[in-house]
Amino acid sequence: ANYQKMVVDPKVRTALWNTFYFTILFVPLSTILGIWLASLLNRVGGRSAGFFRTAFYLPNVTPAVAVGTLFLLLLAGGGLLNRALGVFGIEGPNWLTDPGWVKPGIVIMSLWTLGSTVVIYFAALRNVPQELYEAAKLDGASGWQSFKSITVPFISGAIFFTVIVNTIAALQIFAEVFTMFFGAKSGPAQDSALFYTIYLFQKAFQDL
Numbered sequence: 001a002n003y004q005k006m007v008v009d010p011k012v013r014t015a016l017w018n019t020f021y022f023t024i025l026f027v028p029l030s031t032i033l034g035i036w037l038a039s040l041l042n043r044v045g046g047r048s049a050g051f052f053r054t055a056f057y058l059p060n061v062t063p064a065v066a067v068g069t070l071f072l073l074l075l076a077g078g079g080l081l082n083r084a085l086g087v088f089g090i091e092g093p094n095w096l097t098d099p100g101w102v103k104p105g106i107v108i109m110s111l112w113t114l115g116s117t118v119v120i121y122f123a124a125l126r127n128v129p130q131e132l133y134e135a136a137k138l139d140g141a142s143g144w145q146s147f148k149s150i151t152v153p154f155i156s157g158a159i160f161f162t163v164i165v166n167t168i169a170a171l172q173i174f175a176e177v178f179t180m181f182f183g184a185k186s187g188p189a190q191d192s193a194l195f196y197t198i199y200l201f202q203k204a205f206q207d208l
Helices: 002-008 010-042 047-061 064-074 080-087 099-111 115-126 130-138 143-154 156-171 175-181 196-206
Strands: none
Touching: 002 010, 010 047, 010 099, 010 115, 010 156, 010 196, 047 115, 064 080, 064 099, 064 175, 099 175, 115 156, 130 143, 143 156, 175 196
16 A cells, blocks of 8 residues: 555655755766866875875865755855855855755755865875876877876776765765755755655654
8 A cells, every 4th residue: 555655646756756856956066076086186295195195075074964054054045156156147046945956955065065076086196107197198198188088997896886986875865955955944845855855754754
């Protein structure tokens, strides 16, 4: 009977669609941005590298509820993100109330805790033999060709690992989104932020 109810419940489809949509946005962006930041970090030497590694990783140790509360302030209509866009003459959207922008806003929040992915890619990049880059440069290879033919093959194991781990994390996201959209105040964009973990929680612990 529970399975029959699940099949006909429209909110189940909404929750699954929201979850997969978020995952499809978050995982490729986290991979591309993580590799880019790790490449920048790889060019920094000395004590500065240790400082930046710590700075990148610090958001990962921030409690999830605190992250959700922080991004409520950052993504609000007059929040820091929209004010920063306003400097460039861009009118920022309503990240928290416009259903079309809710999930991109959650992706931005999730990308803030990208530190562990960056550290993994940084460690992988450190193991790429520099002699190969020098040989490629002598052969006239461009930066993109070196990246495609040397960097990617050598860090493919790290890419595979982080894609799997970030996919699992994206499918399991709960605390930050629950804090932002399902706390004491309910908003019109709740259905756009209804992920399957949240709907599971509602059915199990609120509706019993």
